[in-house]
Amino acid sequence: MVLAAAPVTDAAYDMALALLDRVPLIDGHNDLPYVVRLDRTAKGDLSAYDLGKVHPETDTDIPRMQAGKLAGQFFAAYVPPNHPKPAGFALAQIALMRRIWERHADVFRPGLSADDVEAARKEGRIALFMTIENGSALDNELDALDAYWDLGVRLMTLCHNDTHDWCDSATDAPRHNGLAAFGKEVIGRMNRLGMIVDLAHVSPKVMHDVLDVSTAPVVWSHSNAFSLCDHPRNVPDDVLDRVAGNDGLVMATFVPDFISQASRDWHRPAKDQYGKTPDGLDYKKAEAEIVRTAGPRPKATLAEYCDHVEYLAKRIGNDHVGIGSDFFGGLNPEGLEDASTFPRVIAELIRRGWSDENLAKLAGGNMLRVMRSVASAAAR
Structure with missing residues (x-):
């Protein structure tokens, strides 16, 4: 993968950079820990991977995160579906993220609360928040949530x-x-701990079920609008x-097949009825x-x-x-090729007439509010 092409450097782009000097930018989901784990050379070894240099073969590293003006980053301990040892894999990924905290303490601050972003x-520095992507990491043990919380996990995506x-x-x-009934217990325990419930990847029925029982705001950490692109990962x-x-939050994502209906339709012959690649294909x-x-x-x-982004803002506020x-580490949209490109989103919305107030909410203000609300609900 090549580095992002040079941005359009007009007045709107300059204004976007200036805005992000004043307000925090938070990205709700990044799979860098899994990219490091899969790297053929590094195999999860941060000293071999070297986050301090640009990795043109992928999309995220320290230089480009800094260029993207990130103030907060949620990194995922992704657990592959049907992994034979999901808890062990999640713990290995959490250990990797904690090593990122330690190895690059000059760049990252451990993210445990909204205050850490400011x-x-x-x-x-950048506040690095740890998440679990796939609730199978609990191994059906409710108390595992408490252990993950104590390790620093602050958000969990319920499934993959x-x-x-x-x-x-x-x-x-x-x-x-x-x-299922146990899933509702999971939501209750997450609410009591102050761990954010993430509904990216879950079915629409689960979305409704969680909204029925959660006593705290929920998020979709990487999902778009189903009405604009009918991928089942998007929100109807x-x-x-x-x-x-x-009082929840939908965090619009860069995945091409979740953005572009044309890309989604082009890919259909390589997907099953549920929109994913069949096993063994x-x-x-x-694709050829x-x-x-x-x-x-x-x-x-x-x-x-x-x-x-605009559809969501008009529909839900x-x-x-x-x-x-x-x-x-996969294919990204034109103009959003890597972690240096976040200011381009702000610049494009400035060109569309967005106010500084609403841009500040989008960039990070809304996520900070949700984090504080979840913490307050837990305290109650």
Whole structure:
């Protein structure tokens, strides 16, 4: 993967950079820990990977995070669906993230609360928050949540691309008609701990079930609007219409097939009915066949991404929209190629007439509010 092309350096871009010097920018989801784990050379060894240098083969490293003016970053301990030892894998990824804190203490401040974002900005650092992506990491043990909390985990995505023992996935066959009874216990414990409930990846029925029982705001850390792109990972309007009532947050994501209907449609021959790659499929061969029959893959763009942001803002209000890149070392939209490109989102919305107040909410203000509200609900 090549580095991002030079941005359009007009007055709006200069204004975006100036705004991000004044207000915090928070990215709700990044899979860098998994990228480091999968790297053929590093295999999870941070000294071998060297986050301090630019990695043109992927999208996230310290130089580009700093260029992107991040104040807060949520890194995921992603657990692959159906992993035979999900808790052990999650713990290994948490250990990797804690090593990032330690090895790069001059760059990252441990993120444990909203206050750490403001503190990190004053120190010229980035608040690094740890999350778990896939509730299978609990191994069906409710008390595991307390242990993860004590290790510093502050958000959990309930499932990933497969349905598991207590939660139906958006991209798999349902088994529980939404959230199983144990899943509702999980929500209750997360609420009491102050851990943010993340509904990215869950089925619409689970979204409704969680909104019915959660006593704290919830987030979608990396999802877009289903009405603009009908990928099942995106949020349908009937769910969006409940977000403001929960005081929750949808963090629009950069994944091309969640942004562009053309990209989504182009990919359909290589996906199953649930929108994911079938087990055992030779993906490169399948894509080559699509290219042969349908031509090159359509590109998602920064402009289309901002269409999702604007749709969400109009549907649910400017208080309930954020940014969740989901950088994972794969193909990214044109104009949003890597972690240096966040200011381009702000610049494009400035060109569309967004106020500084609403841009500040989008960039990080809304996530800070949700973090504080979740903490307050736990204290009650």
